[in-house]
């Protein structure tokens with residue numbers, strides 16, 4: 001089928017139809033590689049841009065929502081010149097009437113709107129872990145809603161046979177904008193997303209249901225690709241592959257963020273941080289599709305990393321500390337070697353095909369909508385959530401750029417130089433790390449669940 005986006009590697013075909021059972025490739029190991037830069041390799045993000053879509057009044061005042069910045073006297077000069085870990089502070093009073101804002105350079109190939117830095121502030125991602133912050137309610141729900149609404153592409157239906165582009169959702173949106181007085185606040189949390197599998201009967205799933213959920217977690221070689229085939233096969237609800245891919249990417253990111261929240265949960269009664277199994281079950285576990293989407297994003301990121309593996313293997317991070325440089329080199333080399341042994345799991349060529357001359361237009365739409373998602377991040381009312389939201393949308397956007405703006409030949413060896421900014425490289429690796437961590441957390445939650453069963 002056209003909608004199978006798996007690429008079969010000839011040496012890995014086997015009678016069962018599973019691929020990935022090659023002698024050396026082990027997705028489990030790749031998944032567990034911790035692309036963790038331990039310290040000192042951080043991101044350039046502008047945390048204080050104005051929300052371009054609505055007036056954001058939902059600022060989270062919890063201590064856990066705020067970002068800890070670094071003492072600039074401890075920042076090596078090299079970092080400053082390379083703009084590592086730089087974020088921007090809100091404009092000072094006297095700057096409000098200053099020069100016109102600098103317009104970011106955005107290229108056709110970019111799936112993200114780049115940040116422009118103003119005042120330099122450095123953030124150590126390690127000091128600001130992505131975890132429970134207490135940010136929730138209408139502000140968070142509005143952001144997620146806006147992000148999902150971006151999957152309503154405006155391509156006309158005649159141009160894209162088989163794709164229906166949210167006509168009814170768009171109509172509803174138009175009506176709610178034209179007649180805000182009819183807006184029902186009780187429906188604040190209604191998110192416009194494609195239908196999900198029917199919810200389970202009770203909020204507490206049965207033992208059988210949970211076993212079935214954990215049994216869907218891919219184990220070992222081949223199973224990941226089998227799962228990918230299931231994800232990308234024709235769907236009765238939504239026949240447009242690009243739209244399904246968009247939805248899966250976002251839902252996977254959402255589920256991965258939820259897992260980090262549940263994995264590092266703050267128990268307000270005991271004052272203790274730790275994993276919260278019930279949180280995992282209700283937000284992700286009970287929705288097998290969400291669980292699968294995490295693996296979908298992971299495979300997309302893996303494909304992007306593999307596409308620039310030669311470039312990454314020789315990339316100099318120049319952190320200003322030789323031993324840190326060495327550590328990073330070791331981790332990245334290990335990752336690159338593992339990725340190179342694995343057959344590709346995602347064939348991006350199956351998207352945006354130009355059968356009726358619509359491929360380019362569809363790709364531009366997809367890109368523009370993803371760019372909007374990166375702009376929506378400026379509306380997240382919690383600093384720390386915004387920081388990680390920005391890093392991860394930049395990481396996913398970088399993966400999409402590598403997948404859809406360049407072919408393999410264009411990225412081989414030194415040709416990849418100049419394609420990515422340092423921020424994009426760092427975001428790609430950190431995002432890959434976040435998803436690897438989610439996969440490890442899913443396994444830990446599986447173990448916790450078994451332990452709970454034994455105690456019952």
Ligand code: FAD
Nearest residue numbers: 131132133134135136140143144251254255261290385389
């Ligand atoms: P939400 O997660 O807000 O979800 C809203 C609705 O979306 C759900 O009711 C469901 O219908 C649907 N939904 C949920 N998950 C999925 C999925 N995977 N796929 C499809 N549909 C889905 N909070 C923190 O504590 N720490 C953070 O670091 C953090 N980072 C955030 C980053 C961003 C960009 C945003 C927008 C929010 C962040 N939040 C963070 C808030 C967090 O994501 C939740 O919004 C909040 O915890 C409230 O959760 P909820 O259970 O009400 O549902």
